[in-house]
Amino acid sequence: MKSRSGKASHTQRFAYDGLDRVIHERARLGVLTSLVAHPKGLPFGDLKQLCALTDGNLSRHLQVLQVAKLVDISKRFDGNRPQTLCRITPQGRKRYLEYLAVLEQVILDAAAAVEADPDSKRARGLAHT
Amino acid sequence: MKSRSGKASHTQRFAYDGLDRVIHERARLGVLTSLVAHPKGLPFGDLKQLCALTDGNLSRHLQVLQVAKLVDISKRFDGNRPQTLCRITPQGRKRYLEYLAVLEQVILDAAAAVEADPDSKRARGLAHT
Numbered sequence: 001m002k003s004r005s006g007k008a009s010h011t012q013r014f015a016y017d018g019l020d021r022v023i024h025e026r027a028r029l030g031v032l033t034s035l036v037a038h039p040k041g042l043p044f045g046d047l048k049q050l051c052a053l054t055d056g057n058l059s060r061h062l063q064v065l066q067v068a069k070l071v072d073i074s075k076r077f078d079g080n081r082p083q084t085l086c087r088i089t090p091q092g093r094k095r096y097l098e099y100l101a102v103l104e105q106v107i108l109d110a111a112a113a114v115e116a117d118p119d120s121k122r123a124r125g126l127a128h129t
Numbered sequence: 130m131k132s133r134s135g136k137a138s139h140t141q142r143f144a145y146d147g148l149d150r151v152i153h154e155r156a157r158l159g160v161l162t163s164l165v166a167h168p169k170g171l172p173f174g175d176l177k178q179l180c181a182l183t184d185g186n187l188s189r190h191l192q193v194l195q196v197a198k199l200v201d202i203s204k205r206f207d208g209n210r211p212q213t214l215c216r217i218t219p220q221g222r223k224r225y226l227e228y229l230a231v232l233e234q235v236i237l238d239a240a241a242a243v244e245a246d247p248d249s250k251r252a253r254g255l256a257h258t
Binding site: 012016017033051097100107109111 | 140141142143144145146148150153155158159160162163165166178179180181182225226229232233235236238239241242243245
């Protein structure tokens with residue numbers, strides 16, 4: 001290794017500014033992935049189960065997503081029972097897809113890094129890309 | 130859509146517990162990806178540039194990674210200049226690879242979700258998987 005590389009060859013190569021923090025947070029990433037998979041929306045209770053969150057945690061994260069206009073929350077009736085329906089907005093879907101593209105770049109970078117390390121050919125096949 | 134699905138068919142399908150928060154944080158993900166790509170270590174200054182972080186931010190994140198035993202920090206001399214060298218530990222590398230496997234699952238889930246949505250065939254080709 002050159003001990004004094006001076007200028008890094010790829011400046012800011014690993015900055016990943018595109019990893020929007022509103023989306024990147026682990027619980028919210030799960031919530032948004034659930035909602036992308038259910039474009040017509042999910043009742044609060046189903047979303048809670050899918051993401052293994054408590055009522056309080058899910059409410060808190062939904063509020064962050066709603067303020068960011070990524071998710072739309074509405075009340076409706078399922079028979080006589082009031083129900084909270086959570087849906088991803090068109091803007092939320094767009095930003096989620098942009099986020100995913102950056103996430104894929106992380107995977108590609110990581111896979112390239114692992115491949116390039118001569119001590120760890122055993123890690124080959126990590127990425128299916 | 131069934132309005133009252135009762136039990137979600139895949140309980141906790143989107144919980145992503147394996148997304149270790151120590152690694153998942155955006156700046157630390159960049160730091161670890163840099164260090165995986167440079168298994169012999171990187172000087173503090175190079176790492177700072179690659180990840181586009183300030184001295185203070187990089188120090189703070191390195192401390193979190195060091196406490197978690199994912200990164201090893203050592204002082205050495207480059208000629209007469211003291212230098213801080215940052216290296217990923219074997220345990221750090223192992224946990225990073227485990228994290229990556231979960232991240233790949235997120236990408237696969239997301240790609241499947243996008244594919245399944247009949248309104249958005251234009252999103253096809255998002256994932257190269």
